[in-house]
Amino acid sequence: MILGVESSCDDTGLALLDEQQWQFLYERTSTQSDLHATYGGIVPQLAAREHLRNFPMLLRNLEQHIPLKSITQIAVTCGPGLPESLALGISFARSLGLILRQAVTGIHHLRGHIMSPFIGHAYTKEDFRKKIFPHLSLLVSGGNTLLAAMRSNFEIHVLAQTTDDAAGEALDKGAKLLGLNYPGGPEIERFAALGDQKRFKFPQAFIEKKAMAFSFSGLKTSLRYMLEKLSTDALKGQFNDICASYQWAIIDILIKKMKQALIRGNFRSIGLCGGVSNNGLLRSRLQELAAAHSIPYYLPQARYTGDNASMIAFAAAIDFAHSAEAIDFYPNWPLSTP
Numbered sequence: 001m002i003l004g005v006e007s008s009c010d011d012t013g014l015a016l017l018d019e020q021q022w023q024f025l026y027e028r029t030s031t032q033s034d035l036h037a038t039y040g041g042i043v044p045q046l047a048a049r050e051h052l053r054n055f056p057m058l059l060r061n062l063e064q065h066i067p068l069k070s071i072t073q074i075a076v077t078c079g080p081g082l083p084e085s086l087a088l089g090i091s092f093a094r095s096l097g098l099i100l101r102q103a104v105t106g107i108h109h110l111r112g113h114i115m116s117p118f119i120g121h122a123y124t125k126e127d128f129r130k131k132i133f134p135h136l137s138l139l140v141s142g143g144n145t146l147l148a149a150m151r152s153n154f155e156i157h158v159l160a161q162t163t164d165d166a167a168g169e170a171l172d173k174g175a176k177l178l179g180l181n182y183p184g185g186p187e188i189e190r191f192a193a194l195g196d197q198k199r200f201k202f203p204q205a206f207i208e209k210k211a212m213a214f215s216f217s218g219l220k221t222s223l224r225y226m227l228e229k230l231s232t233d234a235l236k237g238q239f240n241d242i243c244a245s246y247q248w249a250i251i252d253i254l255i256k257k258m259k260q261a262l263i264r265g266n267f268r269s270i271g272l273c274g275g276v277s278n279n280g281l282l283r284s285r286l287q288e289l290a291a292a293h294s295i296p297y298y299l300p301q302a303r304y305t306g307d308n309a310s311m312i313a314f315a316a317a318i319d320f321a322h323s324a325e326a327i328d329f330y331p332n333w334p335l336s337t338p
Contacts, residue, residue: 004313
């Protein structure tokens with residue numbers, strides 16, 4: 001029975017995985033979106049304060065369903081993430097481990113995301129080696145944007161990552177410029193559905209085949225300059241088209257890099273994960289890409305796209321070898337394994 005503990009940013013999560021049955025007996029995530037929406041983004045001190053409140057509440061709720069003595073291992077996110085938030089989760093996991101006299105394992109947050117599309121599939125490690133690997137994963141969230149290759153020994157190597165803003169961050173900041181609510185990605189998608197995605201052309205960085213990297217800061221700056229030149233009436237009349245074109249530019253960059261990685265490597269499957277993986281346009285375009293290359297395409301269930309403890313417990317169960325040797329918080333923990 002593996003208890004997953006997640007607190008890398010502003011979501012507090014606990015999940016209990018029955019490793020023998022590959023079934024989750026408990027899954028809860030307490031979100032802080034409404035609190036941080038007031039500030040237009042995550043406030044680290046507030047996030048840590050809410051974790052301090054939420055962990056005891058979630059633990060009491062867990063105990064109402066399952067005796068805590070049934071827990072035989074604890075897996076906690078050790079990084080990357082906000083230092084204050086990581087520290088709260090690790091302190092909670094350590095304390096619980098001492099009380100229950102059970103081992104505590106440190107898990108890389110992004111490794112959990114990359115594993116999340118496989119939750120619910122009854123795959124053994126041998127199935128992964130025969131059916132999945134080598135696997136190309138696109139991780140897109142508010143804090144991270146990267147392409148990674150996962151090989152037969154579960155090692156993960158980063159192929160491309162952002163040099164500045166993450167794709168989700170670019171969507172959120174673009175939405176803020178447009179006067180939309182936080183989180184901005186879903187808001188932009190809502191208005192984009194009513195607009196013409198070809199109406200405006202935004203700059204795309206690193207589109208050359210040899211440049212395996214992402215950059216979204218120039219795209220965001222281009223949007224700001226555009227809005228400064230538009231009158232209120234002009235913006236109102238073109239609002240949906242601007243949202244559609246801005247969203248298209250971000251997602252098109254992601255697809256182009258995915259195509260380039262597929263051409264370079266001999267991948268047997270592709271996957272999408274992270275909070276932005278809920279975007280309908282991104283999902284459909286990656287599905288088309290997978291069909292064009294005749295390879296399977298893995299998506300996480302909706303409840304596993306954002307930060308959650310289930311993916312942490314699952315990563316500990318399927319890939320214990322790549323857990324942290326020392327339980328400490330690593331805000332800038334690199335993903336690639338040597």
